[in-house]
Amino acid sequence: MTKKKKYFKKFLIGIDLGGTNVYMVLVDTKGKIYAEKHFPTLAEKGPDFVIDNIILELKNLVNTNGYSIKDIWRIGIGSPGPLDSKKGIVYGAVNLPGWKYVKLKEKVQKATEIKTAVDNDANCAIYGEKWLGAGKKYNNIIGLTLGTGIGGGIIINGKLIRGINYNAGEIGHMSLNPDGILCKCKGKGCFEQYASASAIANIAKEKIRQGKKSIITEIVKGDLNKITSKVVYEGLLANDELAKEIWNEFIKYLATGIRNILHIFNPEVVIIAGGVINAGEKLFVPLREAVKKQTFEIIYNAAKIVPASLSERAGAIGAAGLVLFEGDFYGV
Amino acid sequence: MTKKKKYFKKFLIGIDLGGTNVYMVLVDTKGKIYAEKHFPTLAEKGPDFVIDNIILELKNLVNTNGYSIKDIWRIGIGSPGPLDSKKGIVYGAVNLPGWKYVKLKEKVQKATEIKTAVDNDANCAIYGEKWLGAGKKYNNIIGLTLGTGIGGGIIINGKLIRGINYNAGEIGHMSLNPDGILCKCKGKGCFEQYASASAIANIAKEKIRQGKKSIITEIVKGDLNKITSKVVYEGLLANDELAKEIWNEFIKYLATGIRNILHIFNPEVVIIAGGVINAGEKLFVPLREAVKKQTFEIIYNAAKIVPASLSERAGAIGAAGLVLFEGDFYGV
Numbered sequence: 001m002t003k004k005k006k007y008f009k010k011f012l013i014g015i016d017l018g019g020t021n022v023y024m025v026l027v028d029t030k031g032k033i034y035a036e037k038h039f040p041t042l043a044e045k046g047p048d049f050v051i052d053n054i055i056l057e058l059k060n061l062v063n064t065n066g067y068s069i070k071d072i073w074r075i076g077i078g079s080p081g082p083l084d085s086k087k088g089i090v091y092g093a094v095n096l097p098g099w100k101y102v103k104l105k106e107k108v109q110k111a112t113e114i115k116t117a118v119d120n121d122a123n124c125a126i127y128g129e130k131w132l133g134a135g136k137k138y139n140n141i142i143g144l145t146l147g148t149g150i151g152g153g154i155i156i157n158g159k160l161i162r163g164i165n166y167n168a169g170e171i172g173h174m175s176l177n178p179d180g181i182l183c184k185c186k187g188k189g190c191f192e193q194y195a196s197a198s199a200i201a202n203i204a205k206e207k208i209r210q211g212k213k214s215i216i217t218e219i220v221k222g223d224l225n226k227i228t229s230k231v232v233y234e235g236l237l238a239n240d241e242l243a244k245e246i247w248n249e250f251i252k253y254l255a256t257g258i259r260n261i262l263h264i265f266n267p268e269v270v271i272i273a274g275g276v277i278n279a280g281e282k283l284f285v286p287l288r289e290a291v292k293k294q295t296f297e298i299i300y301n302a303a304k305i306v307p308a309s310l311s312e313r314a315g316a317i318g319a320a321g322l323v324l325f326e327g328d329f330y331g332v
Numbered sequence: 333m334t335k336k337k338k339y340f341k342k343f344l345i346g347i348d349l350g351g352t353n354v355y356m357v358l359v360d361t362k363g364k365i366y367a368e369k370h371f372p373t374l375a376e377k378g379p380d381f382v383i384d385n386i387i388l389e390l391k392n393l394v395n396t397n398g399y400s401i402k403d404i405w406r407i408g409i410g411s412p413g414p415l416d417s418k419k420g421i422v423y424g425a426v427n428l429p430g431w432k433y434v435k436l437k438e439k440v441q442k443a444t445e446i447k448t449a450v451d452n453d454a455n456c457a458i459y460g461e462k463w464l465g466a467g468k469k470y471n472n473i474i475g476l477t478l479g480t481g482i483g484g485g486i487i488i489n490g491k492l493i494r495g496i497n498y499n500a501g502e503i504g505h506m507s508l509n510p511d512g513i514l515c516k517c518k519g520k521g522c523f524e525q526y527a528s529a530s531a532i533a534n535i536a537k538e539k540i541r542q543g544k545k546s547i548i549t550e551i552v553k554g555d556l557n558k559i560t561s562k563v564v565y566e567g568l569l570a571n572d573e574l575a576k577e578i579w580n581e582f583i584k585y586l587a588t589g590i591r592n593i594l595h596i597f598n599p600e601v602v603i604i605a606g607g608v609i610n611a612g613e614k615l616f617v618p619l620r621e622a623v624k625k626q627t628f629e630i631i632y633n634a635a636k637i638v639p640a641s642l643s644e645r646a647g648a649i650g651a652a653g654l655v656l657f658e659g660d661f662y663g664v
Contacts (some may be wrong), residue, residue: 082630140496152596161488163598164472165634170595173628177509178588187591187626256510259519263502264484264596266495294519296505298414302497 009073013058013114014128014320016078016121016312019043019095022054023316026061029073029324031132035065036313046098055111074332075108075116076319078124085166086330088118105330117323117330121315122169123160125308126153128318129271131325133310140267143308144171144257146274150192156265160326172196176256194253197276200229203246214242229276236282251283255290262291262299273308280307341405345390345446346460346652348410348453348644351375351427354386355648358393361405361656363464367397368645378430387443406664407440407448408651410456417498418662420450437662449655449662453647454501455492457640458485460650461603463657465642472599475640476503476589478606482524488597492658504528508588526585529608532561535578546574561608568614583615587622594623594631605640612639 011034016023018041026035039057041050062069080093088105090096108116119127126143129135135143135155143153152171154161161168172192173185180189193199204216204227216235220226235243258270277283284305292300310317323332343366348355350373358367371389373382394401412425420437422428440448451459458475461467467475467487475485484503486493493500504524505517512521525531536548536559548567552558567575590602609615616637624632642649655664 082628154596156488156493161597163631163634164600165598165630167628167631167634168596168598170598170628170631173595174506174592175588175626176507178584185626185628189588252510256507256521260506260592263505264486264500265493266497266500266502268496294507294517296414296499296502296517298497299495299499299502302495302499 009071011067011072012320012324013061013072013075014078014124014316014318015054015058015075016124016315016319017041017050017054017080017096018121018315019080019093021312022057023312024054024057024061025313025316025320026065026067027317027320031321033317034067035061036316037061038312041096043096047096047102050096051102051104051107051111055108058112069112069114072112072114074320074323074327075112075114076124076321076323077104077108077116077118078121078315078319079104079118081120082167083118083120085117085119085123085162088116088330090118115332117319117327117332119319119322120166120169122151122153123162124316124318124322125151125273125314126155126271126318127160127321128310128314128316129273129308130155130318131321132317133314134271134306134308135269138268140265140269142171142261142265142267142270144270144272146195146197146254146272146276148196148198150196150257154265156267160322162329171257171261174257174260176253191253191257195250195257197229197274200232200246200250200276201227203249204232204242207242207246212242215240216243233276233279233282247282248286251286251290255287255294258287258291258305259295262295262303266299267303269304269306271306271308273314277307341403343399343403343405344652344656345393345404345407346410346456346648346650347386347390347407348456348647348651349373349382349386349412349428350453350647351412351425353644354389355644356386356389356393357645357648357652358397358399359649359652363653365649366399367393368648369393370644373428375428379428379434382428383436383439383443387440390444401444401446404444404446406652406655406659407444407446408456408653408655409436409440409448409450410453410647410651411436411450413452414499415450415452417449417451417455417494420448420662422450447664449651449659449664451492451651451654452498452501454483454485455494456648456650456654457483457605457646458487458603458650459492459654460642460646460648461605461640462487462650463653464649465646466603466638466640467601470600472597472601474503474593474597474599474602476602476604477640478527478529478586478604478608480528480530482528482589486597492654503589503593506589506592508585523585523589527582527589529561529606532564532578532582532608533559535581536564536574539574539578544574547572548575565608565611565614579614580618583618583622587619587626590619590623590637591627594627594635598631599635601636601638603638603640605646609639
């Protein structure tokens with residue numbers, strides 16, 4: 001925070017724009033959350049509708065909590081990408097139909113008359129954890145969000161590593177096997193093909209289709225499309241052999257990916273997000289053990305491997321944090 | 333460079349301490365090299381001898397070129413590690429017998445009365461390339477030195493990424509296969525097991541021992557211990573089938589490692605060092621093609637993949653550059 005900028009207005013709005021839901025927080029510059037909500041994105045209605053709706057919901061959040069839009073100093077938005085976070089333009093997003101070169105920053109600024117920053121959702125999520133979550137005490141943080149893919153966020157010396165055209169952190173597309181599973185990115189053996197939530201489900205589906213017997217089939221009542229990572233985890237708790245095999249493979253690959261990250265960055269903490277962290281010790285105990293075995297002692301001992309603590313709100317909180325602390329980057 | 337510091341003394345000495353040879357340069361603050369030399373480390377004589385000898389050679393380099401030790405403003409030293417670059421203490425080094433917790437910075441400062449900084453050799457090598465070599469135009473640079481192992485150096489926004497206890501950049505110990513070749517670090521499938529100069533030689537030795545016929549055997553007159561990456565390259569030039577197979581595998585893994593680095597950092601340039609870059613187009617043309625195939629277009633197009641340009645002098649030049657530009661970090 002430079003001296004020049006004065007916070008005449010107390011609040012920030014943080015928004016996490018997802019393919020399914022939008023999360024929104026009203027937060028002050030000290031990180032106190034005054035209000036929050038989430039609502040369906042209704043992505044199928046296209047970018048103009050989605051943006052108009054977000055602005056309506058934003059005004060509504062402010063008003064229903066007894067504040068005025070004039071109390072809002074800045075808006076931060078996390079969005080799927082690829083995007084240009086400097087200009088606030090979303091080039092496209094797999095889960096947001098019709099989003100092609102959408103000037104998200106400009107549109108929101110125009111409609112609200114509030115300076116706005118846009119960054120990618122994985123960056124926002126890890127920045128949220130740094131500001132108010134599991135990364136609070138740290139300045140060198142790697143974030144991994146295990147979901148459909150694996151989102152990565154990198155914070156070194158307290159600042160996001162963005163890359164030369166804002167595409168750094170694609171840790172999910174680090175190959176762990178040049179002859180491995182073909183990824184939709186055209187690469188082979190991508191980390192997210194083995195250690196994302198989807199990967200767990202996909203591997204289970206495939207093995208069961210190949211004829212493997214498992215309690216998983218009963219849990220989903222024969223409808224293999226209903227298999228999720230959570231279902232595999234339920235199988236694990238029920239001591240199912242296939243579930244154990246899949247879980248161990250998942251941990252092996254996750255540990256390998258984390259090991260690589262530790263050797264590259266020598267960070268203070270790796271923060272793991274996504275529903276799968278609800279597995280708690282069943283995940284983190286074997287994971288840490290597997291990482292320890294294959295990592296330089298001096299590097300392993302310096303690094304914690306911990307679950308994220310903000311759950312779905314991380315991205316919205318981080319979007320607000322980024323516009324607050326890295327406003328210079330966005331020119332706001 | 334802060335305003336407080338004035339360069340009363342014109343010169344810097346940069347030193348690259350290797351297991352076999354020491355390289356030394358006398359350079360001014362603008363990067364003009366006035367003198368340089370290299371001499372055997374004589375590592376077997378232990379740390380005290382090696383350090384005393386370096387100081388003698390340093391004084392000799394200064395004097396024989398018509399300067400005085402009083403003209404030297406700072407000394408920078410690149411050393412194998414692990415080491416504490418903040419304190420200038422070398423914890424140990426595989427190729428430097430007897431080096432255990434050697435206070436290299438303190439010893440050199442005491443003997444010369446010149447402020448000294450110590451950093452790891454891979455960091456110095458890439459910093460040299462940034463200051464005066466292939467990385468001159470760039471601020472976001474990943475360096476890979478293919479030698480016995482693979483040394484890595486990472487420069488983001490013009491600054492070295494050092495890690496929380498100065499062990500970042502161990503890119504050679506990024507696994508490319510959790511079930512791959514066991515590395516001496518105890519991990520499996522480490523990058524350097526497939527794409528270092530030693531890996532090329534080792535894979536050739538193993539395949540020939542397994543009975544594969546190759547011109548390589550003739551080149552080394554049957555003495556398989558004499559196989560080096562250069563010999564494999566000679567086999568490639570002679571159109572030898574085994575050499576081609578090994579070379580293609582090497583490029584496949586090198587491309588995978590670079591692809592990972594590109595997705596993680598989205599850098600401007602990857603600079604590759606080591607004797608193997610003498611293969612020129614036979615290396616870089618297929619390498620770039622293989623990286624391109626498996627990398628996000630927006631990331632690939634932003635990044636150059638180029639050979640280093642300073643050869644053996646990179647580390648010494650970079651050591652001088654680091655003490656000049658990042659002196660604050662070392663407290664000098």
